[in-house]
Amino acid sequence: MSVTETDLCVIGGGSGGLSVAAGAVQMGARVVLIEGHKMGGDCLNYGCVPSKALIAAANAAHAPQQPNAFGVTPTTPDVSYQGAMEHVGRVIETIAPHDSVERFEGLGVDVRQGYAKFVSPEEVEVDGHRIRARRFVIATGSSPFVPPIPGLESVPFLTNESLFDLRKRPQHLIVIGGGPIGIEMAQAHRRLGSDVTVLEGATALSADDPDIAKVALDAIRKEGVVIEEGALVSEVSGKSGAVTVKTKDGREFEGSDLLVAVGRKPNIDKLNLDAANVAHSEKGIDVDSALKTSNRRVYAIGDVTGGMQFTHAAGYQAGIVVRSAVLGLPSKARTDHIPWATYTSPEIAQVGLTEAQAREKYKDKLKVARADFSGQDRAIAQDDTRGFIKVMVVGGRPVGASIVGPHASDLIGIWALAIANKLKMSAVTSTVLPYPTLGEINKRVAGNYFSPMIFESALLKRVVKWVQRFLP
Numbered sequence: 001m002s003v004t005e006t007d008l009c010v011i012g013g014g015s016g017g018l019s020v021a022a023g024a025v026q027m028g029a030r031v032v033l034i035e036g037h038k039m040g041g042d043c044l045n046y047g048c049v050p051s052k053a054l055i056a057a058a059n060a061a062h063a064p065q066q067p068n069a070f071g072v073t074p075t076t077p078d079v080s081y082q083g084a085m086e087h088v089g090r091v092i093e094t095i096a097p098h099d100s101v102e103r104f105e106g107l108g109v110d111v112r113q114g115y116a117k118f119v120s121p122e123e124v125e126v127d128g129h130r131i132r133a134r135r136f137v138i139a140t141g142s143s144p145f146v147p148p149i150p151g152l153e154s155v156p157f158l159t160n161e162s163l164f165d166l167r168k169r170p171q172h173l174i175v176i177g178g179g180p181i182g183i184e185m186a187q188a189h190r191r192l193g194s195d196v197t198v199l200e201g202a203t204a205l206s207a208d209d210p211d212i213a214k215v216a217l218d219a220i221r222k223e224g225v226v227i228e229e230g231a232l233v234s235e236v237s238g239k240s241g242a243v244t245v246k247t248k249d250g251r252e253f254e255g256s257d258l259l260v261a262v263g264r265k266p267n268i269d270k271l272n273l274d275a276a277n278v279a280h281s282e283k284g285i286d287v288d289s290a291l292k293t294s295n296r297r298v299y300a301i302g303d304v305t306g307g308m309q310f311t312h313a314a315g316y317q318a319g320i321v322v323r324s325a326v327l328g329l330p331s332k333a334r335t336d337h338i339p340w341a342t343y344t345s346p347e348i349a350q351v352g353l354t355e356a357q358a359r360e361k362y363k364d365k366l367k368v369a370r371a372d373f374s375g376q377d378r379a380i381a382q383d384d385t386r387g388f389i390k391v392m393v394v395g396g397r398p399v400g401a402s403i404v405g406p407h408a409s410d411l412i413g414i415w416a417l418a419i420a421n422k423l424k425m426s427a428v429t430s431t432v433l434p435y436p437t438l439g440e441i442n443k444r445v446a447g448n449y450f451s452p453m454i455f456e457s458a459l460l461k462r463v464v465k466w467v468q469r470f471l472p
C-alpha cells in the first residue's frame with residue numbers, strides 16, 4: 001500500500017475543509033484534502049446555495065402578486081417550479097468551479113476522492129492509499145437527522161439532500177420541523193404555489209428571540225403557510241402523493257409530500273475515530289477552545305463538532321486552525337461574535353446574546369435599545385416597514401443584537417463588527433451613513449440607547465442653561 005507523508009491532511013471538502021486547505025497550501029504547507037462525495041459539501045450542493053437560490057425564485061414569483069402602494073396592479077404570473085429548480089441548478093454550477101478539484105489542485109493541494117478512515121492516531125486510509133500527516137483537520141460536516149418516527153421507514157420522504165432534485169411542484173408539502181430549514185423551505189414553496197403545513201414539535205425558530213421570530217412567523221402564516229407548534233410528529237403513513245402525518249396529541253394532517261427537517265447528525269460513522277483516539281458523542285466530535293480533539297494532532301471544525309452549524313462559522317474556525325496547525329501559533333475560537341440569519345421574508349438576524357440570554361447573564365446591568373422599521377425613511381419609501389431591531393447593551397458596549405425586517409442579514413454586519421472588536425455604542429453613533437438607507441436603523445437604535453442619558457438628564461439641562469448664559 002502506498003504511503004503519502006504530508007504536513008496537513010484535511011478530511012472533508014466542504015465549507016470548513018476547503019478554507020483550511022486553501023489557507024494552508026498558500027502559506028506553504030503540504031496539504032492533502034480528502035473528499036468522499038461532492039466538493040463544496042452541503043453548503044454548495046444541498047444547503048445554503050440551493051436554498052437561497054430557491055428563495056430568490058420564490059420571491060420573484062411572489063412580488064408581482066402583492067397588493068402594493070406603488071400604483072402597480074398586482075398580477076398572477078405563470079410560475080414554473082421546474083424553472084425555479086433549474087435556476088437552483090445553474091447557481092450551483094456557477095459557483096462549483098470555485099470549490100472544484102481543478103481549482104484546489106491548481107493551488108497545489110493533493111486532492112484525493114474517497115471516504116477517509118483512521119487506521120492509527122497519525123494515519124488515514126482512502127481508496128487503498130495511506131496518508132500519514134503531522135496534523136489532521138476533520139471537517140466532515142453533518143447529514144439530515146432522520147428521527148425514528150414509526151412509518152417513516154416505508155413512506156417516501158424528502159430531506160435537504162433530495163428536495164432540490166424535485167422538478168414537479170409538491171401539491172401539499174408537509175414539513176416536519178420548524179427550524180430554519182423547515183421555515184425557509186415552507187415559505188419558498190408557498191410562494192411557488194404549493195400548499196404548505198409545518199408541524200413543529202415545540203416552538204418554531206426557537207433559536208431566535210421570540211418577539212423577533214413572531215414577526216416573521218406571523219408574516220409567513222399570513223401568506224397561507226399553516227404552522228402548527230406543539231405538534232410533535234409521532235407516526236406517518238401513506239404513499240407517494242398521499243401522506244398522513246399524526247401528532248402525539250392525536251391530530252392528523254394530510255399532504256402530498258413530506259420534508260423531514262428536524263436537525264442534523266454529525267458525519268462520523270465512516271471515520272473510525274476510535275483508531276485515532278478521537279473522543280466523540282452522538283452530538284459530534286469533542287473539541288476544546290483551540291478546536292483540538294482528544295488527539296492533539298487532530299482538529300475538528302464545522303458541523304461535525306455539533307456547535308454553531310453555519311458556513312461562516314466553519315470558515316471562521318478554519319482560520320483558527322490554520323493559525324495553530326500551520327503557523328504553530330496559539331489560537332482560540334470564540335462564538336459570541338458569530339452572527340446568523342434566516343432568509344425568510346422578513347429576514348431574521350442575530351449576533352451575540354438574545355434579550356433573554358443577556359438578562360439572565362447581566363441582570364439589571366442590561367439595557368435594551370429598540371428601533372422600528374416603521375420610523376425608517378427608506379423602509380417607508382419602499383413600503384416595507386415590518387420589523388424592528390433591538391440591541392442588548394452592557395456598560396456601553398453591545399453584547400447582542402436581534403433584527404427582523406428587510407435586509408436584516410446585511411444589517412447585522414455592523415453589530416457583528418462591534419461585538420467582534422468590543423466596540424462601544426458610541427462607535428456606531430459617531431459613524432455617518434448615507435441617507436436614506438436601511439442601515440440608518442443601526443444608528444437610530446444606538447441613538448435611542450443614548451437618548452435618555454442626554455435628553456432626560458437634569459444635570460445636562462442645567463449645564464446647557466449655564467453655558468448659554470455665558471456664551472458670547
Ligand SMILES: Cc1cc2nc3c(=O)[nH]c(=O)nc-3n(C[C@H](O)[C@H](O)[C@H](O)COP(=O)(O)OP(=O)(O)OC[C@H]3O[C@@H](n4cnc5c(N)ncnc54)[C@H](O)[C@@H]3O)c2cc1C
Binds near residue numbers: 014016049052308309
Ligand atoms: C438546507 C440548508 C440550508 C442552509 N443554509 C445556510 C445558510 O444560509 N447560511 C449558513 O451559514 N449555513 C447554512 N446551512 C448550514 C451549512 O450548510 C453548514 O453549516 C456548512 O456546510 C458546514 O460546513 P462543513 O465544512 O462543516 O461541512 P460540509 O460543507 O457539509 O462539508 C463536509 C464534507 O465532508 C465530506 N465527508 C464526509 N465524511 C467524509 C469522510 N469520511 N471522508 C472524506 N470526506 C467526507 C462530505 O461529503 C462533505 O462534502 C444550511 C444547511 C442546510 C442543510
Ligand SMILES: NC(=O)c1ccc[n+]([C@@H]2O[C@H](COP(=O)([O-])OP(=O)(O)OC[C@H]3O[C@@H](n4cnc5c(N)ncnc54)[C@H](O)[C@@H]3O)[C@@H](O)[C@H]2O)c1
Binds near residue numbers: 182310340
Ligand atoms: N439561514 C441559515 O443560516 C440556515 C438555514 C438552514 C439551516 N441552517 C443550519 O442547519 C441547522 C439544521 O436546521 P434544521 O431546521 O434541520 O434543524 P433545527 O434543529 O434548527 O430545527 C429542527 C426542529 O424540528 C423540531 N422537531 C424535532 N423532532 C420533531 C418531530 N418529531 N415532530 C415535529 N418537530 C420536530 C425541533 O423541535 C426543532 O424546532 C440549523 O440549526 C442551522 O445551523 C442554517
